[in-house]
Amino acid sequence: MSNISVLIMAFLSVVIVNNFVFTKFLGTCPYLGCSGRIDTAFGMGLAVTFVTTLSGILTWLVDHYILVPNKLEITRYICYIIVIAGAVQLVEMYVKKFFPPLYKSFGIFLPLISTNCVILGICLFINIWGINNLPEVAVLSAGAGIGFTVAICIMAAIRETLKLADVPPALKDAPITLITAGLLTLGFMGFTGMIK
Amino acid sequence: MLSKIKFFMQQSWLLLLASFLFGLMIAVADTAWKPKVEENKTGKVKNMMKGLINANSFEVAAKDVNIPSDKGFIKTDIYKAVDEQGNVLGYEYITSGSGFGDKIELIIAVDAKCEKYLGYQVLSSNETPGFGDKIKGDYFSKQFVGAPAAEFTLVKVGKAEDIDNQIVAISGATITSTAMVNIFNKSIVSVKETLAQKGLIK
Amino acid sequence: MVQNLTVSPSPHINKHHSTQSIMLNVIIALMPSLAAAVFFFRMKAVYVTATCVITCLISEWLCNWYRKKPNSLGDLSAVITGLILAFSVPPALPIFAAIIGSAFAIIVGKMVFGGLGANIFNPAMIGRAFLTASFGGLMTMWTVPATIDPNMPVMTAANTTVMTQATPLAWSKEAIKSKNVKDETKKVNASVANGMLKNLLTGSRGGCIGETCSIALIIGGLYLILTGIITWHIPAAVLISTFVFSSIPYFINSNYYASPVFHLLSGGLLIGAFFIATDPVTSPLTIKGRWIFGIGVGGLTILIRTLGAYPEGMMYSILLMNSVTPLIEKFCKIVPAGGIPNA
Amino acid sequence: MIFENTFIFAQIDLLKLWQDAWPAAVTMLVLGFGFAVILLVASEKLKVVQDERIEKVAAALPGANCGACGCAGCADYAKMVVMDPTLLGKCAPGGSKTMALIAGILNLQISEDVPKRPIVHCNASKDDKTYLAKYDGIPSCTAANAIANTQACKFGCLGFGDCKAACKFSSIKIVNGLATIDYNTCTGCGACMKACPRGLIEMVPFKQSRIMTVACRSQESGKDTKAFCKVGCIGCKLCTKQTDAFEVNNNLAKLDYNKYSPNEQFETAMKKCPTGIIVFRGKE
Amino acid sequence: MADGINTSPNYFNALTAGLWKENPTFRLLIGMCPPLAVTTAVKPALTMGLCVIFVLVCSNMVISLMRNLLKPHLRIIMFCLSIAAFVTVADLYLKAFAPDMSEILGAYVPLIIVNCIIIFRAEACASKSNVLVSILDGIGSGSGFTCALIILAGIRELLASGKFADIQVMPKGFVPWAAMQMPVGAFVTLGLLIGFAAIITAPKKD
Amino acid sequence: MNFPGKLTFKGGVHPNDYKTLSSQCAIKTIPVPKQLSIMLSQHIGAICKPLVNKKDTVTTGQLIANADAFVSAGIHSPVNGTVKDIALCSHPVLGRAQAIIIESSDDNQPKQPVPNTFDVSFNPALYSADKIFDAVRNAGIVGMGGAGFPTSVKIKANPKAPITDIIINACECEPFITCDYRLMLEWTYQILAGASLISKSLGCNNIYIGIENNKPDAIDIFNKAIKTTSFASNIKIAPVKTKYPQGGERQLIKSILNKEVPTGGIPPMVGVLVSNVATCAAIAEAVVLNTPLTHRVVTVSGNGIKNPGNFYAPIGMAVGELIETAGGLTHDAVKIILGGPMMGFAIADLATPLTKTSGAITVLAQKDIVKRNQTPCIRCGRCIASCPVNINPTKIAHGVKHNQLDIAQQYYMSACIECGCCTYICPADIDLTGYIKTGKILVARQKKLMPK
Ligand SMILES: Cc1cc2nc3c(=O)[nH]c(=O)nc-3n(C[C@H](O)[C@H](O)[C@H](O)COP(=O)(O)O)c2cc1C
Ligand SMILES: Cc1cc2nc3c(=O)[nH]c(=O)nc-3n(C[C@H](O)[C@H](O)[C@H](O)COP(=O)(O)O)c2cc1C
Ligand SMILES: Cc1cc2nc3c(=O)[nH]c(=O)nc-3n(C[C@H](O)[C@H](O)[C@H](O)COP(=O)(O)O)c2cc1C
Ligand SMILES: Cc1cc2nc3c(=O)[nH]c(=O)nc-3n(C[C@H](O)[C@H](O)[C@H](O)CO)c2cc1C
């Protein structure tokens, strides 16, 4: 079925070719802040993936079934952010209460990212790209999160080795992370044009 | 029950009030600026069209014309550029094709007889800066101004100053250049046909 | 002190193989290619190579000077960076671009990470990637080798023929891109069979300064392996995986896709496999990691060559695999001979 | 250019404006209502009890959730700091102000009548010591201590600064091969004590701002000590004759710091010491 | 009197801290997405900066006004609500009066909602200080942010096209470095600038 | 002959062995030194307490220090004389440690080796396991291959973990050292007798002697001896590959038996006992003649020594004196090492006494040592390839260097046998082994296992 292949393409596109961190510059703050250790990075990545998927779908539903039919597009941003913040807060409370181990492994990241660029970014881009079916929305929003996870895990491993390197003091931590990310984008340019 | 409602209101009145007021605020802004926003949207295309043919007004000459492109057909309108005296100065239409990064959307202008191109404007594109996006620059686009409205071929080496059916590729951006040439080649035939059908050209 | 005695932890002797001697051997191994480059591209090759090497040395010296660190030019790694960078740019590259690329390679690609041994990415490839991204036009201007173009004046850089296309890979790419033009690939594949193969081997073709002469590269690579400077794993992994991955599309449709042999001999594959992917600093330490790395490089190269927008993917695949090298090492931890201790 | 027509709505009929705008406002109201209900219910039903200091600390933090601390957001950092106060000061955006606040919440100033400060029990600079050979190994005290005869004295300061590296407050300098503590900045954290492989650093109660000490740990016989070091304790027992706060064991004099008070006897003991190894340590 | 002495430097501080000492981009490293995304040229960067100042000032003001009325569980949602409202207004304004900028900035204008600076200032300052301090703080931080954007955009535009704010600066023979317009240019330049800022502010060591 | 193992192991290095400097020098007895300093800590386990006081007179073979602990070995006086002092003295490992200083009287005769006591006719059946254990314990024998683990503990049969194979370690893989080689040539039957006594004590009949294949004459002489004797007929000679550290017990077990000693474990865990040839000789002498361990063969060699040789020296003799016996230092001698150049301990105090584990004094000249000029690691992987226990020395060393002991431990720092191969091979001249040793000390201190 070509439908499936469309979904696969969409997924690869958003994970690798149009990675949100590298091409859309979204989620830079946690990308800098949480890439120091690989387990933190992975936890963060999981949490982001969870939230992008959740909010991508929710906002699309809200947009598609409430805002557009009622010509309320103007409240789009407000609705998006409130839906995201509310949903994340709810999930966090819920997980914290009922699944403490799960909360430990990735729940703690949730409040941190409810106001993170990737999340709102994927919702907005889904809208801009004019995606109009739920499966694709789901794949794209999960893909954005997974793309973030891939990017942050690569960076975390790099930074763990850089800990043992003699980086100039002024460039330690954030600056060298930014530079490395920049050089990484040079590598990711190789994927250009692979998927339209 | 009542006490619950009271408690709720105590906790949440601010949120309710704020939602209402902010809702009002953006709605007012929207209402006030909407005409301008709309105007900008249509204005952009109009301005670009004007940039190609300095006409007084643009009328729809043919609606929903099917133009072949990479993925089947696209529907577009052909506009007639008319000056103050009512003379037809040329025709313009919007078309697209896939480039290096993403879709390239162009406005193409031909003269009144549909014999020569009057140029093009890039409505939207996502080509690499410094490479594909040189299609927005003069060096590449000048080649099309005055070029015969017939099949183009792409060459890698040649003189860009010569106005003919040979388009010199942007070095380092062959794919984009090919895409541009394809967009022109694919659309012009059906545009000519349509205009001829309507009796607007011979 | 009776006698000028020294104390230190054991061991008290060591082998006379220094960083410097290793680097020197790599430079020696690159010499056949340099000779070939000078033969094919005459003084152009000399100018570009000299500029790159000198700029690399100056940049490294400046960084050390700024950080008040001991001078590290003596380890010769900057010379290799300069050579490799020069070898992977077109002969007609203007000098200013060569300077920018080399400075970027050393400063941003190497010194900001802390100098030799600390960089994550191969500095020369960083320099090349930056040049490709910045000056795409200049980086795809191919010079006709002196052997093909008899007009090429000997020993001068001026007035030589520059053409904008015509590397073998570019033909093959065009064939894939415009699916209906079968002739182009046929031409490629046919040419591999007759004549072209010889040109690919001897280097009488358009391309980057050091990549054209396959024979010289193979000689250099074998020298490195036989003298024990590099282990054979990465070159083998790259070559084998390139061969395997490129035969898949070829066997599916040999009308559109180039043959594995063509893939092995064209573009930067050989220099990449022997000299660049093997850069010890940016490739995994362990044997298992090296296999994964090499297979990754080969696979990505073919992926980019056949599906991507660029004709060649060696540089990008090396950079990408460089970036996952820390991850590979993290997950290919070697196990002590006595097994992992409990608790 | 951009600013002309900005206030275009001043000319617009207010009634029409309201007619156009109310749906949005009302939607927002409904939305706000919905979330108010849900979150209120949730916050009541899903409350989790935790150490109240965590909330206090969290409130004191900037709330940027920037991750600079290496934790997953401010709330997580708050929790970590409460559990492990050594993480104090990781919050870069908060800076020292926040650090002080948190320290206040966590009661970090451990009340102590007599503050303990480290003393390096060696007073030999490079020039005072005998060397039998050149040490050509890793410049670390721990490494050098594992090698015989790095310097003749097995007990004295090696001067490679393991203690200096351990001090987070940059209070230790190596002056001519001898670790020297700056008591003005030392916080008494004791990290240096743990770092010294020769156990030269001891945390000592400082009743006064400076205190007397026998700055030597050499248990060598007097003869060997003399051969190894110009300023070592030779166990001559002259000091013990002045006050019983000094005691000589294994060829080494030791001062019982609890018995020390600045007076005549101690001064004399100090003067009597033939190698001058009884010295003051502390703020000048 | 005593009050005045205590608080007047406070106002000054609120205004100037954000410019350098607590510059969000170079010192605090928050709100890093826009400096990377919209700095291909000076003009969009400036536009972005102005938008952020506007939103920051407004949201700081509103949040400061209602800081004593906030209930814990509604805190975040109230912040989001007010910020989003002002961002919507700013977005509409750009669409109406600076359509070309609006097109270039695209999704990055609504993304101001989740820009870390805004929430950070709301939490760190507005929800604790009076209205005037909050407004000054908004102006200060916003200007610091804008300056950072312009510096970054200036460098990138200059090298990528030889122009500054669309005015040709570089001599004729200059070959533009297209890479500066690509993500590499953004990341590397920002990284080096932050390092540079760290060198400038580093306490002199003996 | 077939062996379970491939007679080699993964990793290792091939340093120039310089054995010819002293391999042709027969073992020489030397005059009794005037003064001996006998260290109280010469072995792994409880440190001995002196049993004599200052000014006491002692006789040859008298027990002068002992400890009650099971893992410990008594110390005997090599000479007749008086106790001059019990004081701190330079120790090759501990720096300074307590020693009993004995002034020898004039009536001393140098002790002569006893290889002639042993020949084809030796009969281990005469000695019961208990007798062997007692004799070994009373003689204060400790492993003479370097580690110094009390041998009595090793040879006591443990029914819960029976020993199935005994390996006599005759590799002598360190450069310069030839004492074991000379022993094999000159004391062949004594060694075989010791080996058979060990096998008797443990009730185990699989005995291998692992000899590096660069010593064909030693292999020959053993093969011939085995053929002629009945008591040693079950002994198999394993000509293992010449490669450092073939003599490491884990490597030897891998080479001969193809068994891996678990990381952090010891050979008995895989049912193997490894013992050095000198230890075997000492066991034989102790069991048959009841003489305690007071002398050992020491190779004095190196390019910084005038007349290299192998000497039968009393324990407690000052290094400097023995060097003088060997002609003294050359003018360009720069490093005196107790042991071989790969694992030995550099010392600077020539008064440092020999201990039971000091098999060699190696003196390196200027041209042998390479000035360490540490440059950054180029991640070439040579250290990993050369590491006989297959760990990642560079990661560990860098972890230690940057004070990240957790990283070092994640990469199995504790598995390192401190053989020095990695430092030897590293082109960047990084003292990897030094960092690893330091890291181990730091970890031990962290765990408070080590007194400060
Ligand atoms: C950073 C970069 C960006 C590129 N962008 C484009 C582009 O936008 N359009 C295009 O057609 N080719 C682009 N290319 C080049 C193509 O990948 C390929 O090299 C080109 O088709 C070869 O063209 P030539 O034959 O004119 O040299 C880009 C290359 C690089 C390195
Ligand atoms: C080591 C090495 C790596 C290279 N990597 C790339 C690459 O990743 N992308 C690329 O376009 N060219 C790369 N090149 C250059 C190509 O091999 C060469 O230019 C090729 O023939 C492509 O030409 P075209 O871009 O005109 O098709 C590399 C060259 C070398 C020596
Ligand atoms: C790296 C290394 C090399 C060693 N080389 C030898 C050697 O050449 N000969 C030897 O007898 N013991 C050598 N040993 C010591 C053995 O591992 C083992 O401790 C010894 O053979 C046990 O016998 P013993 O208890 O009789 O000393 C070496 C140890 C290590 C760690
Ligand atoms: C086998 C080998 C290959 C190397 N290849 C490269 C290379 O491709 N590019 C480069 O910049 N340096 C290369 N170097 C030099 C050096 O390792 C490199 O500059 C480091 O990455 C700098 O830290 C090589 C060195 C060796 C030993």
Ligand code: SF4
């Ligand atoms: S480590 Fe602690 S106790 Fe030691 S000097 Fe520094 S601050 Fe003082």
Ligand code: SF4
């Ligand atoms: S006091 Fe201890 S740790 Fe500090 S320099 Fe001296 S020996 Fe080293």
Ligand code: SF4
């Ligand atoms: S041998 Fe030396 S240079 Fe090579 S990886 Fe090991 S530590 Fe690094």
Ligand code: SF4
């Ligand atoms: S010293 Fe340790 S790490 Fe180095 S090779 Fe030997 S066992 Fe391996």
Ligand code: FES
């Ligand atoms: S601005 Fe902070 S994550 Fe984007």
